Amino acid sequence: MGWTGLKAAVLAGGGCRIEGELPPGAVARSTAGPGAGGAGAVFFSHGNRRVRVPLGADGPALLIVRDDGSAELSCGGERVEGRLEPVGLHCPRQAFITVSESCLFDCAYCPVPGSRGPRKTVEEIVGLVESVAGSVDAISLTSGVAVSIEEEEEYVCRVVGALRRFGLPIGVSIFPTPATPARLYALGVAEVKFNLETATPELFAAHCPGLPYGTVRDALAAAVPLFGRGHVFSNVLVGLGETDDELDACVDELVALGVVPVLRPLTPAARCRNLARPTPERLVRAARHLSRALGRAGLDPSGAVSMCGACTGCDLAAWRDL
Numbered sequence: 001m002g003w004t005g006l007k008a009a010v011l012a013g014g015g016c017r018i019e020g021e022l023p024p025g026a027v028a029r030s031t032a033g034p035g036a037g038g039a040g041a042v043f044f045s046h047g048n049r050r051v052r053v054p055l056g057a058d059g060p061a062l063l064i065v066r067d068d069g070s071a072e073l074s075c076g077g078e079r080v081e082g083r084l085e086p087v088g089l090h091c092p093r094q095a096f097i098t099v100s101e102s103c104l105f106d107c108a109y110c111p112v113p114g115s116r117g118p119r120k121t122v123e124e125i126v127g128l129v130e131s132v133a134g135s136v137d138a139i140s141l142t143s144g145v146a147v148s149i150e151e152e153e154e155y156v157c158r159v160v161g162a163l164r165r166f167g168l169p170i171g172v173s174i175f176p177t178p179a180t181p182a183r184l185y186a187l188g189v190a191e192v193k194f195n196l197e198t199a200t201p202e203l204f205a206a207h208c209p210g211l212p213y214g215t216v217r218d219a220l221a222a223a224v225p226l227f228g229r230g231h232v233f234s235n236v237l238v239g240l241g242e243t244d245d246e247l248d249a250c251v252d253e254l255v256a257l258g259v260v261p262v263l264r265p266l267t268p269a270a271r272c273r274n275l276a277r278p279t280p281e282r283l284v285r286a287a288r289h290l291s292r293a294l295g296r297a298g299l300d301p302s303g304a305v306s307m308c309g310a311c312t313g314c315d316l317a318a319w320r321d322l
């Protein structure tokens with residue numbers, strides 16, 4: 001399966017040994033997403049394909065780094081030549097910033113509530129973007145919920161207002177209110193990602209106590225006419241106990257709305273730390289279903305400019321990795 005098999009094995013594997021010297025600026029440390037609070041990760045690319053490889057000596061992947069900048073990644077019986085990409089903030093080619101590193105909600109799979117991190121000031125965020133502005137193509141923002149969903153949205157809108165001066169496309173992924181799509185659109189935001197997180201409302205209720213599933217779905221539906229098909233995204237975790245049929249039904253429902261599902265393999269953490277990672281075979285099967293659904297709907301995510309849709313490091317992106 002070449003690249004597809006390699007990436008699926010790395011995503012399902014959970015760590016990579018390194019041989020050779022990592023170049024400066026290659027290691028990303030994250031306060032959100034699958035690696036939040038972890039040992040860091042590097043990004044390996046092969047043409048326009050990319051995988052985020054978590055560092056961890058006990059993992060199944062092996063990365064050989066050479067002095068000339070080339071690298072070889074092997075995992076699951078597959079081996080691919082490529083190179084390591086320098087990281088902007090959090091991922092290559094983007095200034096991807098977590099605004100509030102704490103959350104008053106307590107989703108079962110998420111390490112952020114336990115980390116109780118600070119909220120960055122607007123000035124800090126502007127300074128961070130300034131530090132990488134010449135080497136990134138986009139600004140992306142995500143956030144926990146420090147005080148309330150409404151207050152967080154207000155604050156992130158202030159941040160967006162301060163970042164417009166950079167003239168870069170801005171992507172935003174926060175927990176939405178019903179007004180969020182229109183507010184972000186009015187501020188010139190290019191793309192949004194509102195995460196359904198689970199394949200079914202029942203799994204959402206079980207894993208995300210106190211959060212309204214319907215609000216996310218309604219915000220996604222409202223966002224598509226504003227931001228355009230292929231520019232509205234939603235993470236759906238794979239591995240929380242959903243069946244393949246439930247996952248496929250969720251994908252079909254999102255695609256029918258014009259929303260691009262980001263099928264994110266579970267990183268066992270927090271109260272889900274005892275769950276198994278999804279197998280490579282399951283990830284490939286789900287990505288193939290997504291590919292067919294996108295094709296049927298004429299929905300093309302390849303023009304994504306920000307966040308995970310442009311990065312694709314942590315997921316089998318049906319439009320790039322198959």
Ligand code: SF4
Nearest residue numbers: 033091308311313314
């Ligand atoms: S795919 Fe998303 S979460 Fe993963 S490294 Fe890229 S931007 Fe971060």
